[in-house]
Amino acid sequence: xxxxxxxxxxxxxxxxxxxxxxxxxxxxxxxxxxxxxxxxxxxxxxxxxxxxxxxxxxxxxxxxxxxxxxxxxxxxxxxxxxxxxxxxxxxxxxxxxxxxxxxxxxxxxxxxxxxxxxxxxxxxxxxxxxxxxxxxxxxxxxxxxxxxxxxxxxxxxxxxxxxxxxxxxxxxxxxxxxxxxxxxxxxxxxxxxxxxxxxxxxxxxxxxxxxxxxxxxxxxxxxxxxxxxxxxxxxxxxxxxxxxxxxxxxxxxxxxxxxxxxxxxxx
DNA sequence: TTGTGTTTTATTGCCTCC
DNA sequence: GGAGGCAATAAAACACAA
Numbered sequence: 001x002x003x004x005x006x007x008x009x010x011x012x013x014x015x016x017x018x019x020x021x022x023x024x025x026x027x028x029x030x031x032x033x034x035x036x037x038x039x040x041x042x043x044x045x046x047x048x049x050x051x052x053x054x055x056x057x058x059x060x061x062x063x064x065x066x067x068x069x070x071x072x073x074x075x076x077x078x079x080x081x082x083x084x085x086x087x088x089x090x091x092x093x094x095x096x097x098x099x100x101x102x103x104x105x106x107x108x109x110x111x112x113x114x115x116x117x118x119x120x121x122x123x124x125x126x127x128x129x130x131x132x133x134x135x136x137x138x139x140x141x142x143x144x145x146x147x148x149x150x151x152x153x154x155x156x157x158x159x160x161x162x163x164x165x166x167x168x169x170x171x172x173x174x175x176x177x178x179x180x181x182x183x184x185x186x187x188x189x190x191x192x193x194x195x196x197x198x199x200x201x202x203x204x205x206x207x208x209x210x211x212x213x214x215x216x217x218x219x220x221x222x223x224x225x226x227x228x229x230x231x232x233x234x235x236x237x238x239x240x241x242x243x244x245x246x247x248x249x250x251x252x253x254x255x256x257x258x259x260x261x262x263x264x265x266x267x
Numbered sequence: 268t269t270g271t272g273t274t275t276t277a278t279t280g281c282c283t284c285c
Numbered sequence: 286g287g288a289g290g291c292a293a294t295a296a297a298a299c300a301c302a303a
Contacts, residue, residue: 060276060297080290102277105290110275112291274299283290 063103067093071100075107 063071074089081089081104090097 062275062298083288099276101289103275106276109291268303270301270303272300272302274297276295276297278295279293281291281293284288285286 063093063095067095071103071107075104079104079108079111 070093071089074085078085081101086097086100089095090100093100
């Protein structure tokens, strides 16, 4: 590992503590660090070659691919850095412990950003899928409604035609199938009417509908139902939205191979 | 070559936990 | 109160199209 890759050569650090761990960083005022350029300096200072050479002998350097590789490996094992591991890694890489800590900090931030993107994609596809389900249910409802009307018409015609013409008599008892058809019709009517403010529940003993705002989906029949579950949040800690789409977990949740997923805890 | 957008390294300030 | 984490941000390094 070439020394020139370091932001500050280790030998140059002697006597000039440039990277301090927490606790002592408050002492790291820019004016106390003769080798470091101040964050804010005047344009005159910036264009002054002498000042530049004097104040900024070393520019910010990127880590070597080897260093990054080792850090990535270590991050994969555990994304948090205990002091001991930090020291070991720093020694191994020829970096300051502070640099290792910063790298881990930034790496966690990058991982989190990616995870948010993944969660967004996942939620969006879940939403699209539910929307599609909802549309097909609406169509099915319309179809069934027409069928019910048609059957009701037929049933009424049957009653008139089949009635004895001579003298009053007891109405013929409805056949079991007819009773069921009438009950079903009533239910469908009720269900359709609930979309304009009625109760979301059709039948207390039947499958319950979940009011998710604009849509009612039969949870029993639709795995993608948007029921907010009493999930304990134990989604492997992989999502920022534990429990939101709990029932939609059958969808493949593609994860980046490179990303360690088993440690992240939503806090 | 240069302008511009993205990524990486590093700092700062605030918050939480012990 | 100190240590460590995170969000926000700065700035250098890098990538890439024109």
